[in-house]
Amino acid sequence: MSPRAVAGDGTGIGFDVRGDGEPLVLLAGQANSRHWWSTVRGDYAAYRTVVLDTAGTGTSDDAADHDWSTRRFARDVVAVLDEAGIARAHLYGTSMGGRVAQWVAADHPGRVGALVLGCTTAGGPGAVAPDPQVLRRLADPGENGVELRRLMAGPQVAGPLPVLGDDTMSPAARAGHRRASARHDAWAAVPAITAPTLVLHGADDELTPPANGRRLADRIPGAELVVLPGARHAYFLEPRATREVLRFLAAHPLPAPPAPGAR
Template sequence: MEYAPAPDGARIAWSSTGANAPDDAPGDPVVLIAGQGVSSQSWSPLLPAFGARHRVITFDTRGVGGSEPGSDARFTTAALAEDIVAVLDAAGIDRAHVYGHSMGGRVAQWFAINHADRLGALVLGATSGGDARGLTRSAPVAQGMARGDALSMGPLFFTDAFITSHPELVAAMFVRPTSIHIRRLLFDASTAHDAWDHLPRIAAPTLVLHGDADEVTPPANGERLAEHIPNAAFGELPGLRHGYFLESEWATDAVLRFFAAHPLDGPPAA
């Protein structure tokens, strides 16, 4: 684990693996952005597939895992996107593809809006342009999310079959390596996110993925997101829920194909 200095001086923990990490065969760098209050370890099951083709950068959101919290004022989705810039700078990367899941997708939107010159292709998974004009989760689902334990959240993220066959992976997904205070700041940042009016400014090739049984972020949000981003593609995953990215090999293959179709050797999207 290495550390990148954020704009307010907080140290953001990041790591690099896979192709060109640091001296192997070149591979376009990819940044994976985890969901709300989840450490970068949530991506671990996908690293072999991504690392075979790409230099993969993962990092802990500030206040989570190995990253320092820094100033409370930095807990907005737009400010959290600046931490991605810090990580890229520390890794010596000019441009990268970005894949954000859930709240990580909300942060990725601001990165795409404000730092188009640093972005290759963009994948937004199980996310929304903001709650104010998006479709919100039901009260029972919100209560389950507030409890935060694997028993409550597991069925919201994964199918019953996956929970039965991967109990350790499911349990690890709901370890929250942060304080209650940071969890509240992250929740407030995600809730306040509103990028709808700015999404048409995203020029990067964009793929939006969503499970059609997602009750945490209802799938209509993904459709609306794709409609607001110029030329975005939308993929719906039948029967899958909020944690589709760990459950679906098809989704991983789709993302890898999308990045391969938009290599970084061309100029950034205008």
């Protein structure tokens, strides 16, 4: 059985830790469990990877206080770090996980080393919405599955995809995730982020248009922006994306802990 952290409201959050090296927390997208990372987690074997089931997914409980928000999910991440005994970690969040990561970095700067934000948005007045036709097809039960796969990876990617949703979620949790993602607004908060930040985006991302990545990078002091030509929303499943993340993390190692007795 995987370990569990307990959030401030009593919600149990399932997680697991694998490997050695500097800790790296991987945060999944909306309505997905830690399985989101299953096909690429091994690519980060040089790090001590931490993956968790966002409240309402996988082995985690539904939000006990019914507070479905990205800022609340960020507090759950901190609870996982506390339970795992990790004082500071690199953070890589994609899609809704990137929204959550923004709040971790803004509200808990001392817990974050390097920050990678992928296929995401700061929300608020700077958000760029998808084409209305994309939203219409996603809302249509007859088209949703085909459209989601197209948006994530396109027809050139064969076989199962780990990013098409957690079918064990309760209806309340699924609605809560949609609400949390749609209402995310860290526009005023992200300029205060002090962590070295890489913003990654697929140039052909129709679910979260790439203008969101550009605007997010412009809001965070010193942030680096990389736009991957031809990549869609699930760009992070591609080896070239992993190379960019590993390059950035290597350039921004965690600071050494203070020596015993140091002031």
